[in-house]
Amino acid sequence: MLSPRYWIFLIIVLTAVGYSMIRLSQTPEVISSDADPYSYQYMQLENGLKVLLVNTPDADKASAAMSVSVGSMDDPDGREGLAHFLEHMLFLGTEPYPEPDEYQQFIKQNGGSHNAFTSYAQTTYFFDIDNEQLPGALDRFSPFFISPTFDAAYVDREKNAVNAEYSSNLKEDGRRIYSAQKMAMNPDFGFSHFSTGNLDTLADRENSAIRDELISFYKTHYSSDRMTLVIAGDYELDQLSNWARGLFSDIPQREVHFSRPNVPVFVTDQLPMDMNIEPVKELRQLKFMFPLPEIKTQYAYKPVSLITNLIGHEGEGSILALLKDKGWAESLSAGRGLSTDNASTMSVSIGLTKLGLLHIEEITAIFMHYVDLLKANGIPDYLKKEQALQHEMMFRFQEHGQISNYVTRLSSNMLIFPIEDTIYGDYRTDLASDALLKSYLSNISADNMLRTLVAPGVETDTIDPWYDTPIRIRPSSFNKAIEVADLNQLHLPEANPFIPENLTLNSGEATDIPVLLEQAEGRQVWYYAEHDFEVPKAQVLISLQIPDIQTEGRQRLLAKLYTRAVNEALNTYSYPATLAGLNYRLSATEKGLEVAVGGYYDKLPVLLERVFETMQNVEISDDEFSRYKASLQRNLENNLKARPFQRTVAELKNFLIDPSFSDTDLLPLLSDVTLNDVQAFAAGFDSKLASVTYVHGAMSVEDAQQLGALVSHYYPARIAYPATSRLVHTPKGKYQQEVSQDHPDKVMTLYIQGTGSSDLERAEFGLLAQMISSPYYQYMRTEQQLGYIVFATALPQKSVPALAFIVQSPEASPEKMMEHTDIFFRQYASELKNIDEKEYDLFRQGLITRLLEKPKNMSEKAGTFWGDLITGRYAFDTRESIAEQVATIPHARIINLYQQTIMDADSSWLLYSKGSQDVQVEGFEPLSTLDRAALPRFAHPESPLPTEIIKESSSQ
Secondary structure, eight states: OHHHHHHHHHHHHHHHHHHHHHHHOOOOOOOOOOOOOOOEEEOOOTTTEEEEEEEEETOOEEEEEEEEEOOOOOOOTTTTHHHHHHHHHTTTBSSOOOOOTTTHHHHHHTTOEOOOOOEESEEEEEEEEEEEHHHHHHHHHHHGGGGGOOHHHHHHHHHHHHHHHHHHHTTTHHHHHHHHHHHSSSSTGGGGGOOOTTTTTOOOBBBBBBBHHHHHHHHHHGGGGGGGEEEEEEOOHHHHHHHHHHHHHSSSSOOOOOOOOHHHHHHHHOOSSSEEOOOOOOOEEEEEEEEEEEEOGGGOOOHHHHHHHTTTSSTTTOOOOOOHHOOEEEEEEEEEEEEEESSSEEEEEEOOOOGGGGGHHHHHHHHHHHHHHHHHHOOOOHHHHHHHHHHHHHTTOOOOOOOOHHHHHHHHHHHTTGGGGGGGGGGGOOOOOOHHHHHEEEEEEEEEEEEEEEETOOOEEETTTTTEEEEEEEEEOOOOOOTTTGGGGGGOOOOOTSSSSSOOOOOSSSSOOEEEEEETTTTEEEEEEESSSSEEEEEEEEEEEEHHHHHHHHHHHHHHHHHHHHHHHHHHHHHHHHHTTTEEEEEESSSSSEEEEEEEGGGGGHHHHHHHHHHHHHOOHHHHHHHHHHHHHHHHHHTTOOHHHHHHHHHHHHEEEEOOOOOHHHHHHHOOOOHHHHHHHHHHHGSSSSEEEEESOOHHHHHHHHHHHHHHSOOOOOOOOOOOOOOOOSEEEEEEEEEEOOOSSSSEEEEEEOOOOOHHHHHHHHHHHHHHHHHHHHIIIIIIISEEEEEEEEEOTTTTOOEEEEEEEEOOHHHHHHHHHHHHHHHHHHHHHHHOHHHHHHHHHHHHHHHHHHOHHHHHHHHHHHHHHHHTTTOOOOOHHHHHHHHHHHHHHHHHIIIIIITTTTTTEEEEOTTSOOOOOTTEEEEGGOOGGGBBBOOOOOOOHHHHHHHHHHHO
16 A cells, blocks of 8 residues: 555645646746756747757757658658658758768768658658757758759669668568558558658659659648757757748748548448468567547547556556466557547557467457456546656656757657647646546447457468568457456556655765775675766666676576566566656676666665565476577577678677677577576576676665665675676688578678777777768768668777678679778778868867767766776776877878778678678688687776775775
């Protein structure tokens, strides 16, 4: 039973919500949390463009986003993918900046990033950049919406990039399922159409040139009154306002009336339907989709969110808890699907076991019975108030993440919510009436559903023409009269015991870096009092270092099975904590086991102790073990079906890191693992164990010491810290390795390793990667059209720097990719020498900005410190030290590095996937000719514990 303090707190918070609503009616200003350090100003330009300005004090990055109320559902008939193609084209030149790489080069050069996406109803463009460079970025961004050139040469080339993007997703089950389900929808409903585009849909036709249609589509839909702009930076709001007016007032307001047709998602009387989809990977899913009335106007009440939160609940009495008890399901998720001005959908996805495939009718009956409970009994007020409370706490204590993500969300929200609720709309939850909830619940019925079964070997009779996915669509065969045992186990969740009651800040004395509170052989407890982010939260990170897991593949499998069993045993208990903003994670890592608990700190020790109790007392039945083992095997096999470029990078890391175990290595070991083996592991892994505990947040030193004592009570250190894995030093010579892949695309990954792990060399490689990434992309993707997935990047491993050049293509062979990479290398050698010092300084400052970018929330800050701590960097200065080195690197040194590392390279590895072609890249020997065991390893860099930290912590 919850204490009276909980109900008092609930009343206070909900009263605050009511006050916000009163305030809303008095002023059109954007509502923000009192704890939000940002300032906001809304304005509307004379051309109708809605603009939100955001002052971000002391920010090192600035950002902007533009959302346009047009998406793939607005593609003209027969021109599927046109909206997406248009999104690509706006990056490839404008009248003030006609060069196709100008925008990207400027953003990258100044430490930024950029992207865009096309959804079914919106298209959004965004960037972030060094704060000082915001004016230049806006000057290059605004012409996208005023004067794009649509250069005919690049129109023709970029079709190939769109087609390559389409090809890269042909084996992606998420895309295949998404596309297949559209085939069951009303063909007059715009969402049902193919959305990516390919060479057929974007081809020139008689009396229909694709460039002309692009321009026509742009002039129809890219109208200022259908756009929303957000600009954020560490500038006065008046200055941001001047830039908005000066740069975006010329966006034309088109005199074109546009409205989407009001057609239903499914044809009348089409439902209920059953659909079968055969996946590429070993997937087993049962999906339900229900068409609902529109929900946009009900955003303040969030009725569908409340309903899906209950359907997707994982605690006692839930649908998932009962399905797991029966051994039929592994997971369940529920949520809103699409949402337009006239319609919406709700979706439920259940991850099935093999046994569950035999009980589809019973699973459907259980789901429908739970919905019937909601219809018959209604949703009690305490659950409505809990959701309102949870959302209000999220709003009150929200922490900003990456600024580009934030402004992108805001620009999108401005198309959805009233302006005053641009921020608050995601959280605002007024108490929904029973009548409103019933109006949506009434649409969740067996007579109004698309039921989809995704599994290998299902019966199919036709093919999705876009992704070649085998499917079958039939009238639903669900038997409503089927009887299922144990339906009485279903019930609504009780009041959430993890709702925090204490939200005071208890942080200790401020320090620049974490302090060491306790130190003994094989045991450390570290602490950092958070003062930058004043939220009642904490992060506790615990590394249980177990040498056998690091050195033996079989032990790593046992660790994976053990953590799966513990997580399953904890699920019903911990799920309410997750809803209340308190999460835990238990995972197997290369060092051993890692426990992380984070969120509102009030009930954090309670959850952590329950995690430890379960770890020490977990019980696993024969049936459970069989399911966990089958699930692990399926995951390992599915990993081998990842995208080609991901597979090559994974295999590269597996060869480089010693010891390491690839999915291919682990699969044959799994067959011999028994339940007794896992039970023996659970009982004995702590016999050889060392630990690192890190407490970060609004907790006191005493709180941290108590948590450290809790770790020692359950898992006392018994050994010194074990050695860590090391990186193989690539020998002289050029070597190649094929990575087998069932995918039509071809890929190359060229890896060039540094010679050491000094901060200076890491800085040099990072700076060269910063400089070369945009030109390589421009040459290989935009100019040569060799693929959609193209990038040059820094790829450090175990603190050793490296460069990687990666291309995935539907057409080009690895030989051709490598041939053009060599051509690029020769061309860029002269370009690099000709970069003037002013431009070079911009690259250098851009990298420094990225390295020194401040954490945006407590979790990110804790993760940064933890990264240094777990690798033995006790000065906690990796980024700062590398940034200092970057500032000292002259242009001539980068030219010399390029010559030695790339032009005169005597050591590089090429991993490739050949598709259906026969490949042997000239100049590279087979990697199999190397004796991996005989290759040297890099020493692990580890700094000593600073004595002043030890003294300071001992005095505390």
